[in-house]
Amino acid sequence: xxxxxxxxxxxxxxxxxxxxxxxxxxxxxxxxxxxxxxxxxxxxxxxxxxxxxxxxxxxxxxxxxxxxxxxxxxxxxxxxxxxxxxxxxxxxxxxxxxxxxxxxxxxxxxxxxxxxxxxxxxxxxxxxxxxxxxxxxxxxxxxxxxxxxxxxxxxxxxxxxxxxxxxxxxxxxxxxxxxxxxxxxxxxxxxxxxxxxxxxxxxxxxxxxxxxxxxxxxxxxxxxxxxxxxxxxxxxxxxxxxxxxxxxxxxxxxxxxxxxxxxxxxxxxxxxxxxxxxxxxxxxxxxxxxxxxxxxxxxxxxxxxxxxxxxxxxxxxxxxxxxxxxxxxxxxxxx
Amino acid sequence: xxxxxxxxxxxxxxxxxxxxxxxxxxxxxxxxxxxxxxxxxxxxxxxxxxxxxxxxxxxxxxxxxxxxxxxxxxxxxxxxxxxxxxxxxxxxxxxxxxxxxxxxxxxxxxxxxxxxxxxxxxxxxxxxxxxxxxxxxxxxxxxxxxxxxxxxxxxxxxxxxxxxxxxxxxxxxxxxxxxxxxxxxxxxxxxxxxxxxxxxxxxxxxxxxxxxxxxxxxxxxxxxxxxxxxxxxxxxxxxxxxxxxxxxxxxxxxxxxxxxxxxxxxxxxxxxxxxxxxxxxxxxxxxxxxxxxxxxxxxxxxxxxxxxxxxxxxxxxxxxxxxxxxxxxxxxxxx
DNA sequence: GCAGGTTACGTCAACGTTGACGTTGCCTGA
DNA sequence: TCAGGCAACGTCAACGTTGACGTAACCTGC
Numbered sequence: 001x002x003x004x005x006x007x008x009x010x011x012x013x014x015x016x017x018x019x020x021x022x023x024x025x026x027x028x029x030x031x032x033x034x035x036x037x038x039x040x041x042x043x044x045x046x047x048x049x050x051x052x053x054x055x056x057x058x059x060x061x062x063x064x065x066x067x068x069x070x071x072x073x074x075x076x077x078x079x080x081x082x083x084x085x086x087x088x089x090x091x092x093x094x095x096x097x098x099x100x101x102x103x104x105x106x107x108x109x110x111x112x113x114x115x116x117x118x119x120x121x122x123x124x125x126x127x128x129x130x131x132x133x134x135x136x137x138x139x140x141x142x143x144x145x146x147x148x149x150x151x152x153x154x155x156x157x158x159x160x161x162x163x164x165x166x167x168x169x170x171x172x173x174x175x176x177x178x179x180x181x182x183x184x185x186x187x188x189x190x191x192x193x194x195x196x197x198x199x200x201x202x203x204x205x206x207x208x209x210x211x212x213x214x215x216x217x218x219x220x221x222x223x224x225x226x227x228x229x230x231x232x233x234x235x236x237x238x239x240x241x242x243x244x245x246x247x248x249x250x251x252x253x254x255x256x257x258x259x260x261x262x263x264x265x266x267x268x269x270x271x272x273x274x275x276x277x278x279x280x281x282x283x284x285x286x287x288x289x290x291x292x293x294x295x296x297x298x299x300x301x302x303x304x305x306x307x308x309x310x311x312x313x314x315x316x317x318x319x320x321x322x323x324x325x326x327x328x329x330x331x332x333x334x335x
Numbered sequence: 336x337x338x339x340x341x342x343x344x345x346x347x348x349x350x351x352x353x354x355x356x357x358x359x360x361x362x363x364x365x366x367x368x369x370x371x372x373x374x375x376x377x378x379x380x381x382x383x384x385x386x387x388x389x390x391x392x393x394x395x396x397x398x399x400x401x402x403x404x405x406x407x408x409x410x411x412x413x414x415x416x417x418x419x420x421x422x423x424x425x426x427x428x429x430x431x432x433x434x435x436x437x438x439x440x441x442x443x444x445x446x447x448x449x450x451x452x453x454x455x456x457x458x459x460x461x462x463x464x465x466x467x468x469x470x471x472x473x474x475x476x477x478x479x480x481x482x483x484x485x486x487x488x489x490x491x492x493x494x495x496x497x498x499x500x501x502x503x504x505x506x507x508x509x510x511x512x513x514x515x516x517x518x519x520x521x522x523x524x525x526x527x528x529x530x531x532x533x534x535x536x537x538x539x540x541x542x543x544x545x546x547x548x549x550x551x552x553x554x555x556x557x558x559x560x561x562x563x564x565x566x567x568x569x570x571x572x573x574x575x576x577x578x579x580x581x582x583x584x585x586x587x588x589x590x591x592x593x594x595x596x597x598x599x600x601x602x603x604x605x606x607x608x609x610x611x612x613x614x615x616x617x618x619x620x621x622x623x624x625x626x627x628x629x630x631x632x633x634x635x636x637x638x639x640x641x642x643x644x645x646x647x648x649x650x651x652x653x654x655x656x657x658x659x660x661x662x663x664x665x666x667x668x669x670x
Numbered sequence: 671g672c673a674g675g676t677t678a679c680g681t682c683a684a685c686g687t688t689g690a691c692g693t694t695g696c697c698t699g700a
Numbered sequence: 701t702c703a704g705g706c707a708a709c710g711t712c713a714a715c716g717t718t719g720a721c722g723t724a725a726c727c728t729g730c
Contacts, residue, residue, distance in 0.1 A: 058459055060459045062685085086418070087415070090442065105440035123392060282617045285621055360709075373709075374707090375707085397688085401689080675728080680723080682720090684720105685716105690714105
């Protein structure tokens with residue numbers, strides 16, 4: 001392959017270049033860059049000057065190769081169409097920047113194989129840690145990775161391993177609040193739209209709902225999307241027309257449910273009350289406004305980064321019990 | 336600092352480990368890993384076996400250090416609360432994965448200093464390229480970076496440099512469609528809510544609107560958010576009560592405008608028509624449904640990655656004219 | 671006046687990989 | 701029969717940085 005590049009390849013400056021310019025050894029420049037100490041103020045000044053003059057930037061690959069740290073973390077989400085995840089990502093990035101970290105964001109579309117592929121690649125990139133909403137069936141794989149020394153934070157799932165920290169929203173309490181609220185407004189028969197692709201052992205909303213509603217609980221599992229909620233509701237209202245209150249896995253699902261219910265001729269909230277979960281921005285905007293369980297998404301992100309730092313290298317502490325963040329019931333017009 | 340780690344440090348396998356196990360030189364293993372050829376099938380089989388057995392993964396830092404490629408790109412957006420950007424990000428990631436690239440996502444909050452900081456950091460990480468919606472005043476800085484050899488794609492702005500490619504939606508046509516549509520439904524006085532923090536030379540929606548409406552055009556600049564739209568509308572309807580049609584910078588702004596207008600006692604669309612821009616998912620859900628100019632966000636992302644590959648190393652071609660993607664008018668109930 | 675310490679450096683090797691180039695051994699054709 | 705070529709390796713250095721260690725000069729206290 002012929003190289004047709006005709007402008008000067010803009011050689012990046014290295015420690016050596018800076019050192020040569022100042023007349024010291026690269027090691028001394030390195031010391032200045034990393035503020036290790038062991039240099040005079042005069043030297044420091046001259047080095048700093050040369051650095052700005054040459055536009056020197058440390059090569060993080062070389063540094064990472066030897067220190068085994070890259071100041072980089074991965075944040076892995078099942079999807080990005082649901083505004084919930086970008087908002088958590090916002091929190092993750094903010095907290096990362098505060099700690100001098102960069103964030104890789106990746107989307108799995110709920111596919112464990114994709115998750116695996118992404119994590120493998122991230123490991124090759126020598127990330128310092130990963131924060132993720134695990135896909136179903138990922139537990140063993142995650143333990144493998146942890147075994148290889150990758151610090152991780154899993155959100156809304158529990159994996160028992162010394163270098164995996166767990167972070168959760170208090171969904172159990174959220175579901176209680178939702179059901180209690182629906183009951184208190186006189187609803188007699190409740191249905192729930194659960195998430196088809198939740199990891200089986202972490203169907204916490206569904207489990208709590210069932211425990212509150214008993215054996216006859218009406219639960220349909222659907223995709224955690226607008227369409228999933230729509231379709232599930234059509235079926236639910238057809239099979240059990242007596243249902244007059246729905247708790248949905250998340251707000252997108254709930255909004256789909258509301259639209260489906262109205263198409264089926266139900267008035268909201270008169271004939272059917274709907275409560276969602278997350279409190280995405282959209283929920284306050286739809287009509288009628290969607291009642292929901294609010295999760296503090298920004299905080300979820302920042303806490304995840306904090307936790308990750310705590311399971312990271314240098315900290316021998318075993319991560320404590322899963323950290324649980326509180327939730328809040330927001331009542332709007334849909335219930 | 337004392338090391339209290341008590342489980343075996345999970346030494347990652349290297350080329351040397353694999354080589355030792357198989358009884359060949361690391362160079363041969365490298366050849367197999369990279370499918371360079373120059374090895375027998377028997378050797379390949381034994382190497383592959385050892386690789387899976389040891390769980391060997393190439394160290395991308397070491398590889399990048401020598402090849403100067405990391406198969407990594409940065410995608411930099413002004414914010415992530417506006418669903419528009421995550422959806423573009425989705426496209427970017429999908430296209431990236433197809434090409435074997437990883438994506439760094441970063442959010443600037445519209446601050447040029449943050450953008451600069453982020454890009455600098457990315458460069459230190461030796462990314463292969465960057466895709467970004469530039470912040471105002473970033474042009475010179477971007478040229479600096481391009482000069483240092485970073486391939487870039489800027490979206491919805493134009494920067495003239497051989498290693499910067501430009502990608503745009505046909506917003507001019509979009510604005511024409513919107514204004515034409517509002518006029519054709521009988522609106523007499525139009526207002527526009529523009530984006531306060533657009534780079535001055537790329538206020539394309541605003542410029543087109545002004546060129547269509549003439550000198551007396553009613554334009555207010557606001558933050559490109561729900562609240563920005565809300566506030567701008569309050570002011571606009573107070574100062575110019577005769578306005579009966581609004582074109583907003585984006586859908587979030589438009590939805591804010593609708594809410595503000597209704598609070599001010601206007602019926603939509605009877606008293607005031609509103610048209611947005613983007614067609615985010617929310618726009619079909621709000622009530623009344625928001626008419627808007629649809630931008631194919633996924634495609635924007637994938638085209639950006641394609642373009643980036645074309646300005647990347649090895650391709651001597653100067654990027655052609657800015658690539659322009661078509662837009663589409665979606666009429667709903669708000670107009 | 672000198673042991674001992676401190677400050678401000680320098681030297682060297684190593685991190686894991688690949689580019690450039692060298693070296694076998696076998697096959698081929700005239 | 702042997703020059704020439706090719707397949708299948710191996711060797712060595714380099715990428716840019718930092719950890720470990722060495723050292724010269726100077727200071728300190730007694």
